[in-house]
Amino acid sequence: xxxxxxxxxxxxxxxxxxxxxxxxxxxxxxxxxxxxxxxxxxxxxxxxxxxxxxxxxxxxxxxxxxxxxxxxxxxxxxxxxxxxxxxxxxxxxxxxxxxxxxxxxxxxxxxxxx
Amino acid sequence: xxxxxxxxxxxxxxxxxxxxxxxxxxxxxxxxxxxxxxxxxxxxxxxxxxxxxxxxxxxxxxxxxxxxxxxxxxxxxxxxxxxxxxxxxxxxxxxxxxxxxxxxxxxxxxxxxx
Numbered sequence: 223x224x225x226x227x228x229x230x231x232x233x234x235x236x237x238x239x240x241x242x243x244x245x246x247x248x249x250x251x252x253x254x255x256x257x258x259x260x261x262x263x264x265x266x267x268x269x270x271x272x273x274x275x276x277x278x279x280x281x282x283x284x285x286x287x288x289x290x291x292x293x294x295x296x297x298x299x300x301x302x303x304x305x306x307x308x309x310x311x312x313x314x315x316x317x318x319x320x321x322x323x324x325x326x327x328x329x330x331x332x333x334x335x336x
Numbered sequence: 337x338x339x340x341x342x343x344x345x346x347x348x349x350x351x352x353x354x355x356x357x358x359x360x361x362x363x364x365x366x367x368x369x370x371x372x373x374x375x376x377x378x379x380x381x382x383x384x385x386x387x388x389x390x391x392x393x394x395x396x397x398x399x400x401x402x403x404x405x406x407x408x409x410x411x412x413x414x415x416x417x418x419x420x421x422x423x424x425x426x427x428x429x430x431x432x433x434x435x436x437x438x439x440x441x442x443x444x445x446x447x448x449x450x
Binding site: 253255257264265266267270272277278280312314316322323324325326327328329330 | 368370372378379380381382385387388426428430432434435436437438439440441442443
């Protein structure tokens with residue numbers, strides 16, 4: 223099976239712009255989670271989607287949003303970019319709905335805000 | 337709020353040395369526990385997981401971890417490291433009623449000298 227794919231892999235944006243990142247989960251996986259990774263804050267949970275519904279949300283401002291489509295693919299959007307949004311954005315997918323399950327991570331999208 | 341602490345930021349070992357990386361979490365309820373590894377230039381990969389049952393779990397590449405509930409700990413061990421184990425290691429915790437939300441520790445960078 224193909225792994226989690228994320229596009230684009232690298233992105234450079236200017237402060238104030240908005241950006242959309244895409245994630246395609248492993249085939250058959252219905253849950254997609256997003257994380258932000260920075261040297262200072264480490265890995266932080268953004269949100270999780272399951273069956274097109276946001277199931278959980280981390281402590282990020284409303285500028286960060288996401289959605290999931292009927293084929294389980296997910297996008298996240300960041301509006302009004304700030305310099306501090308520069309980070310590696312990771313997507314993870316998992317098979318199960320509820321109960322303990324393992325997540326599989328994609329390679330990430332490296333976002334640089336100038 | 338729940339937090340995860342990894343005691344060592346950077347560990348340097350010689351090949352064949354034994355490894356133990358500490359991980360403690362703050363949540364008192366039912367948790368699912370994970371160790372992920374990020375090799376240079378690669379994406380996060382699952383090393384091992386604990387959901388329930390035997391508190392000593394074995395993962396890939398000879399790694400194991402022990403869940404000690406009374407100490408809120410989930411330490412990672414390997415009896416003999418190899419140069420190829422050079423990577424960053426992340427401990428992660430999932431509360432049983434929080435869907436896919438993972439709380440990560442800050443990570444431990446392991447450097448193994450040949």
